[in-house]
Amino acid sequence: MIRLGPAGNPVDYKGESSKVCSYIRAMNLDAYEYQATYGVRVSERIAKGIKEDSRENDILVSIHAPYYINLSSPKDDVRERSIERLIQAARAGEWMGAYRIVFHPGFYSGQSKERALKVCEESIGRLLEEIEAYNIQGFCFAPETTGRRSQLGSLSEIIEICQSFDNFEPTIDFAHIYARRRGAPRTVxxxxxxxxxxxxxxxxxxxxxxxxxxxxxxxxxxxxxxxDEKEYGPPLEPILYALIEKGWDYTIICETPQRDLDALKIKETLGVYHMGKYNILVVPLPFIKEKFYSR
Structure with missing residues (x-):
């Protein structure tokens, strides 16, 4: 199954975030990533409202932690503030029933890549100690592949982080990989x-x-x-074909400026077959493999 939804509230949604999942379901989407990218400011009441509304509407919720996180910083105070922001995101995620807590791990900050990764992993060890002390339950941190070459967050680095800790799963941002590699990958x-x-x-x-x-x-x-701005990549169809061919379950969060409307376009590209109340089977358009399998 592939779930699709917006990064943040839909463009035209004017209501309270506690009811946004009803709106998303009415659009025939089924995922939502709450954006705490500029600080975790959501109240417990709103967050628990999101949880209730998401369960009533079968919307899978994730939360994106603040951008101001640098677990690999050589500065102790920066790492401490970063850990605190992730604790805040984990607490809010617990309230709203988020299945992933997405975050950018940090920056190289003039260090070797190996040293930056080691510092990041040491910070994560401290983070998990704090999470246990706060008795936060049911969390899953999801470090994201990052788009700038100065950032910690290559595919191999994200894999190593997730290998090293329990309750860690990757967030694969295909656009970030594409930008980081300056126009690759492109084919199935x-x-x-x-x-x-x-x-x-x-x-x-x-x-x-x-x-x-x-x-x-x-x-x-x-x-x-x-x-609609097709001069920019990465191409969508080969990504979708590869995902379907691999056969896992997926959540695809759309991060374009038209996040909910473009999520619907992704869904249209997939060619969704309706079975019962919700969409449960997804198949690719037949031209995808022929057009994008090699170049």
Whole structure:
């Protein structure tokens, strides 16, 4: 099964976040990523309202932790504040029943990549001690592949982090990988290689993904774009084909400026067959394999 939904509230939604899942379900989408990217400011009341509303409408909820996290910083105070922000996100995630707590691990900050990864893993060890002390239950941290070459968060680094700790699963942002690698991957084989690498190293049952079209420079990610802006990559169809061929369960969170409307376009591209009340079977358009399997 593939679930689709927006990163944040739908563009035209004006109501309280506690009822946003009803709106998302009415759009015929079934996932929602709450954006705490500029700070965890959600109240317990609103968060618990999201949990109730999501369960009533079969919407799978995740939460994106603040951008201001750098677990690999050489500065003690930066790491401590980063740990505190992740604790806040985990607490809010517990209230809202989030199945993933997405976060960007950090920056190299002038260190070698190996040293930055070691510092990050030490910080995560401290984070998990704090989570236990706060008695936060049912959490799953989901470090994300990052889009800038100065950031910790290559595919191999995310895999190593998830191998090293319990209750950690990857967030695969295909646009970030594309920007970080400056225009690759592009073909079905390229994306199958990514999924095979995950399969060989992690016990994947449900993969959390992000997608947008993206503009990049030599340094990596620059700007997100809508699906209509076809001059930007990565191409959508080979990603979808690879995901379906691998056969796991997925959540795809759309991060374009038109996040909910473009999520519907992704769903249309998939070619969804309706069975019962909700969409439970997804198949690719027949041209995808022929068009994108190699170039």
């Amino acid at each position: 084989e390229d994306y199958m290689n990514i999924l095979d690498l995950l399969e060989d190293n992690l016990d994947i049952k449900h993969l959390h993904c992000h997608y947008t079209r993206i503009e990049y420079t030599d340094k990596g990610e620059k700007k997100h774009h809508s699906l």
